[in-house]
Amino acid sequence: MSDQDGSSLNKIEQLDKEHVFGTWSYQSEVQPTQIIDSDGVRFTDADGQEFIDFSGQLMCSNLGHSAEHVTEAISDQADETPYVAPNFTTEARARLGEKLAEVTPGNLSKTFFSTSGTEAVEAAIKIAKFYTGKDKIISRYRSYHGATYGSISVTGDPRRLAAEPGIPGAIKAPDPYAYGSTMDPMESLDYIDEMLMLEGDTVAAILVEPIVGSNGILVPPEEYLPRLKEIAHDHGALLICDEVMAGFGRTGEWFGSDVFGVQPDIMTMAKGLTGAYQPLGATIVTPEIAEHFEDNMLTHGHTYAGHPIACAAGLATIETYQEQNLIERASDIGDYLTDQLDDLATAHPSIGDTRGVGLFQGIELSKRSDERVPFGEREDKLAKGGTVVDEVAQTAYEEGAYVANMINTLIIAPPLTITEAEIDEAIDALDYALEVSDAAMED
Incomplete structure (x- = not known):
């Protein structure tokens, strides 16, 4: 039987x-696998087979599966105060906001938690539109920004098609x-520059992943992102950087933007x-944007905005990155990973290209x-x-290694x-x- x-x-x-x-499936094809244990960079299924998590699940398990400081923080916060409404605060939320202002590029300083x-992208879209008074968002075709209606509308990935026409x-x-x-x-930058000119003064922001994630681990030239910010500002638009996948050490820097020396708006x-x-998302903005909402209502919110347990986990996670020096470590061991992928490419003619930064790498295959x-x-x-x-x-x-793949690329993004x-x-x-192959x- 099948x-x-x-x-x-x-x-x-x-x-x-x-x-x-x-998720993202014909339900007839869904074959869930029960996971019963995980430790370090490994997880174990119900049959007792153990796997190296070579993609960090959905490119998110940056600390692996044994981050004791984080699990302790979750437990302590659950014992102290598991939830309060967003009009209240907790030490975890306030300290995490302060910590994000510390580790993000430049003077980014004020955060909305989702x-x-x-949801972080939804907030960014709305904030950009509220701040600029403009309606349009330019994003790119090989991109993924989320599944909710605004985020899927600005996604270029073909999974957006079923949700179209999407937001205006x-x-x-x-x-x-x-x-x-x-x-x-x-x-492509010249093309975007012309797009902004032809759209007139109607574009609120350009939204990009500094290093594209699930659509191929696409690393732009060093001068690309700085020039893109210049183009955006020349036309009165903001630059939004989606760091959902590239952020928090995966590239060997705190964020993908840091690889190129750029502070987004x-x-x-x-x-x-x-x-x-x-589950925790965050949208952080410059002081100038934050100041706008002192006397203009931020018409956005969530029941779980700044959830105490999630914020406690976030604070403990950043502390773990810092205390264990994991950002620099990802850069060093990323060099080793690059060498191993280069050797694979030499040995296998079906590898058309390898690319990436740090522990954020991709192997693209080719028939020729x-x-x-x-x-x-x-379309696949x-x-x-x-x-x-x-x-x-x-x-x-x-063979014991979990590797995510998207379209034509194997995504290598293991825990740091x-x-x-x-x-x-x-x-x-x-x-x-x-x-x-x-x-x-x-x-």
């Missing part, structure tokens, strides 16, 4: 399949994607903010070694069935605590798995 009928699932997995929606990355004023621009685009990365974050120990012919296309995100890239990821999983020996173990699994190449 696995799709649930015959291979245990009781818990069957209950989950029957009663819980799987519960997820998509969402405009897409080309990407800095040297390997898979017809346009040079810096030429608004920054969004989630995932690594708590290392995924609690002399030109880019992807195994996975954008909306199709039933799997691709060769899915098969490679599944084979690596069977990973060791060289653990990297070697996961690379061995990938080395074996890539034989699948090598064998599927065109002659």
